[in-house]
Amino acid sequence: MHDPIQNKITFSKITKTFGAVVANQEVSFSIVKGSIHGVVGENGAGKSTIMKILYGMFPPDSGEILFDERSITLSTPHDAIQLGIGMVHQHFMLVPTLTVWENIILGQEPTLGRLNKAAIVKSLEAIKTLYGFHVDLNARVESLSVGHQQQVEILKLLYRDASILILDEPTAVLTPQEVDSLFDKLRTLKKAGKTIVVVTHKLKEILKFTDFVTVMRQGQTIETLPTSTLTESSLAEKIIGRKRIPLNRPQVLRAHSPILSVESVSLTCSNSTLLKNLQFQVFPGEIVGLAGVEGHGQQELVEILARARKDYTGKVTLQGKDIKESSTYELKQQGFSLIPPDRYREAMVPTFSLSENVILGHHREENIKSGAFLSKEKMTQFARELIQAFDVRPGNPDQEMGSLSGGNQQKWVVARETAREVSFLLAAHPTRGVDIGAIDFIHQHLLKLKSQGAGILLISSELDELLELSDRILVIFQGEMVAEVEKEKASETQLGLWMTRGHQKEKCP
């Protein structure tokens, strides 16, 4: 930091617009070579854009990038690769049907003549040993776990001899253990002299693993500073530009009878067990967290509770009544609400307006009808009130929902699902792909519902979220409930272990 331009990659007043949207406005900061540099900000703060500019995917409208003291022009990824810049995209760029070694050499291979597989594999093995990677070079990429696919992406960059590695949201899909192992590897790479730029919105990782942090907000760089000078709350404040509202977890006495009761629910589908003897209850005024790596039965559980599938054995009751015996409409009347896991596909109609989306499933209610017909006026009025209550922007009831940001879409889903009296809320990944401001808002809202006596089942892959909100945490592994802990006794490490390796059943209460 003391040496002004030497040994640095410097962005100088980079501006990039897409139509009327300013993605980056005079972005200026430096990355010290040989360090791990974090770039943080909310969704839409312009982090990914500036990184894609560095990787040559978008040319900037104005401003320049300096390498040491030299100004460079990057107009295609090919230029960036030539300069030793490599990028691991948030959505992996791998060919699923090809093998690992084929994916790694893609684009670098001689086009004429037979590929010398033996020599390629030998040089890749050397790279693997040098940096401590463990991945089978002959495996097909589609058969690998996400963590291993990410290793392939990083190996791809190392094979290209990249000295600057950009990782866009590398931990979004990883378990806590995989995150640790990823950053171990990144540290090894740093020791070998590589520069690593990590784009993320996860504050803990930034604080734990980076040397410097650049904070971005609304397309601008706010500050670049050494990580050691920051705390989680000071960093969060810089990101959202205001103080965070502290969460206030109300204590609610447990009622005697559960609102939701799941009794020995099992689900098998063509000989594979998807859910195995699930047994748990949710009481009014309680948030029960369900932790687990994605794909371990959460989706199926959501489908069962939402009455989307009925091919299970066992029984699910809401307020003592078997949900198989009620229609979805009757469940809603009982105060059942659902925030589905896939917002875009399951929770909204992107081409419908806000006011149309907010009455989905509630169109029979009297407050939006005049006589037998829907009243546009009343719908708009209803939507206006909710827009104000939930601070949804832009707040035009006639705007298409698909044009809103992820955070505002999600707030709108929450608004719809909780506008009426809620007795039980199934919240599946309620803050996925949502910025910190909206996360805070949704968290506050869930706690408010809890204090009003609603029972909430919170499914999330973010352990932070579960630990912050839940009263009890259940862990699901391969369709089986492997652990249950009170919030006070839960630790992130222990949960992470249960999520990946299961747990001795007899220890569960």
Place this chain on the structure above:
Amino acid sequence: MIDIFASALRLATPLIFAAMGGFLCERSGVATICLEAVLLTSAWTAASVTYFSHSPFLGTAAALWVGAMTMSIHSFLVTKTKADPIVSGVAVNLLALGVTPILTKLLFGSPTNTAALPLSERMSSELLLGLSFLLPFLLHFMVYKTGWGLRLLAAGDGPQALETSGVSPAKVRYGAMALGGAVVSLGGVYLSVAHASQFTREMAAGRGFIALAALIFGKWRPIPAFLTCLFFGLTDALQIHFQSSPLLGTTFPVQALQILPYLITLFVLVGFIGRAKPPLAIGKS
């Protein structure tokens, strides 16, 4: 008996060329239902150029070029203008169906056929037949063992991955489709100047589609597709044999054999004989 097998080989040859060309095109990630069009334009070109130049080799060279260009219309529409590949394929098929009789009428006076070639100016059937037996193995090597092939497969199964690796999938597709078009053209050449001695209207007679069926049945792999073409050739030969066979006479419904290739393809697509998985980029724009 030997007659039937010889006839099966003759009938399979154009199918093999069409299927192998189709293999290159589809593997690059573009759905290609216009093999029929390429067969027609190349067959027409081969017959006409040979007739005027008296050189079957010049005719063949011209046919290869025209076939590559016909396919390039398709790849241009799909890659550059982002047309739907099925719509574009239908358009190119209809274009070839219309253009060839018009040109025939302009040059030869009748829209139904070009002038017949003397035997000495015809292309050797055996040469093309031999080539059609080598080609699948050559393509297998080129696509699965070389760097060029790796890029072709990546263009079909993960174009974004290819692009971020610094290689343009569009360029890979243009190249593969032009080459594929040229390969299909050999089938057209076979039809008009080796197997027959002139171009006749609609002479491809659905072979482009049967080749496509063979490609699907072979699960988009060259050697299985090649074997399927041989099998389809055999069913065709049997059908012709039974038509004139005194043994079965008119009582045997030859249509039963004629529909066999289509029936088999349907079975494959429905998933009875192992699922056929097309290149991943096909069907996505």
